Amino acid sequence: MYDVIVVGAGPAGSTASRYLSKSGLKVLLLDKNIFPRRKTCAGGLCRHIESFPYIHDILKDKSLIKSVCRGSITISPSGRYEYSYISSDPLFYNVFREEFDSKLVDLAVDMGTEFRDNTLAKDVNVISDGTVEIYSSNDIYRCKVAIIADGALGVIGSYIRKKIGVEKWWRNNLDIAVASELKVDEGFIDRIYGVERKAILKFRWSNLHGYAWVFPKRDTVNIGFGGMKDEMKAIDVQQEFNRYLSYLRNRSLLPKNITYSKVYGAPLPSGGPISKVYYSNILLAGDAAGFVSPLSGEGIYYAMESGRIASKVIISSFENDNFNVIGRNYQRNCFDSFGRNLKLLSFYKYFLMFFSENTHKYAELDPLLRRYYIEVFNGDRKALDPMISVRFIKDFLMFDIFQRR
Template sequence: MSSTQAEETADVIVVGAGPAGSTTAFYLAQAGLDVLLLEKARFPRDKICGDGLTPRAVKELLTMGVDVRGSGWVRSRGLRACGAGLRVEMDWPDITGYPGFGLVRTRQDFDHLLAARAQAAGARLHEGTNVTDILLDERTGHARGVVARRDGVEHRYGARLVVAADGASSRVAVRMGLQQRKDRTMGVAVRRYYATDRTSDDYLECWLDLQDPASSGRRSMLYGYGWLFPVGNGMWNVGVGTVSVHRRPDIDHRALLRDWTARLPEERQIDEDHATTAVRGHALPGGMSRTPQYTRGVLLAGDAAGLINPLSGEGIDYAMESGRFSAEVIVQALARSTASQCERALNAYPQLLKDAFGGYFTLGRLVVQALGNPHLMKFVTAHSLRRPAVARMMFKLWCNLIDPRSNDAADRVMSAVLKATPAP
């Protein structure tokens, strides 16, 4: 659709008020730009997620000035990994510049909080506004705004740039011709909430011995995990997720959740009598599954760019980091005196993401590809959990918390490997 007179304009339109979009809008507004943040739902609204935040995400919250000490936040010391009849508790790595704790908070509260933070910085939030198309400059083909529907009425919004933060299925990215790549990781996760007598836990709990309920005879182990994350007041976010390379996992994840929870200890109360919601699921296209992350006036952030950890399925930290990166690039670009200089600054955005995440995402994809072999997955699970040093090294890799300045030999080795691994 070609651009016409817009009824409302801004310097930048951000599509989607999830962690990526709200973080982008916050930093843009804080820098003095006029920002329009468009969200198709109305807050508070739910998002399918594990609700767990690693120290990477907590660091982003603290940088934004979010108070994480009040009610609604559940603090975690680290991870409890379970598998092969073993349980290993590991605290979050001690890395300079990162907090030594994680958090849990439901996305219904979390996303609303971040959107309000963006508003407080000066962004204009329009809820219930579903972006349906892009306004394109007829001469250059660059995005110059969006078309959206709100309360059944079509609206046109103009801007110098558009940020697509509208999730994995990103309508904005598709409209700009950016499809998901098939050579990246694809995960699927399902989750459900339960109300139990067990009020909380200091550790996020992950079970590594998922077995395909559809496999005949001896069950095949899957690359993935089941999780139990406390969200406060006896409520638990419980789910399972698997990841594969090149294709969507051909597994009934609802059956996988039923099979795994049936094997949990009875005292956990993870059963039908204590369930409070239906099972809901979503896809996790990861490893930078959309490229390039900038084209013709549109930048991709968060899930829209496929910025999901291939190993853990975690996306909130990368969403917020990419939101901060995109805002930095946009502020620099719009300060340039000519259109060509502005475009040159914007074209640096994909390289910025590659430098930050590329080597890790490539390594993660290779690990997932290897551990897709059920025999190797079983071997690695059993032998890593029996060796605390190996388990901790795998934990650091899994959550992407490797300290290149550490004196620890494992950190130095993993840092060297990551530096030598090419970006996807």
């Protein structure tokens, strides 16, 4: 019998496991994959990840941090408007997810977590005394509380969302992102992307409701694009990826002779958090709860923060021997911390996609609005900050209304 079982050893699960084990609880962490495992992701750790004190050593580890992005070039859908942004502080840290996620698991194991990879959790049940049972192919594991962090389409997460009644909505609010890591000479990256390792963001590539990117690292670049699930199913992804590479080559952002082996895809929650993120003593965390920025697709920080919040609520429940409100407390704390902002970002995304040309025009002409956009995109500024609306209206009047007279 475990105190807590965590399903899914990504950033949410490993973070929760570390905190829980550090408190003295008996924790089992399960994952279906053999670690280290490949993970489709651009690999950007936005700056707010610095709020985890123990992550600071990772951020100083040059073997794990492949580059630090301090700048970006953003391009409107038509290509007519384009603006650069340079920051004295990091915008994000670039990693390979297989390395970063394995490091987070190691940190949890160091605190006492029992980790079993290559173990698929296939079913879950809550028996009459409140004990949670997790079923794998070969075993039944029991615990007082479970955290389900098995990703956007994990088996247990899907089952819990069905029990909650949100799975249909969930499936209708999934994006798909595709990406590939391409080997590029470090000297080329130094010349083109500079010491700032400027990221490229090209909005509404192939008329998708999303953006295409280039994240330059040390001697590789992560390249990809994303859009709504139905949109992505309607296009030839391989053809569009090749077309994006040609676009980048024509702008001298990639070497002419660059090659790649394969493009990988992954589902991405895009509607913000689901309405309820718990069932009995089972908590959903990370992608499984929709804790992903609908605007940027960033999920690592929100996954880790949900893991941290889950651990605090669970530790308190064990200390007080009261598990009746564990789910409600978890949901309230997550929504107070970041959930409401993520929900607002889904509306912000629709606005940005619908008025994409104008928003980029104003950002090109107005350095302050430009900074606001980058800060919202990067998670450093709340979506509901009234300064953004005020500035946008001011620019609309200045650059579109008064200029016409």
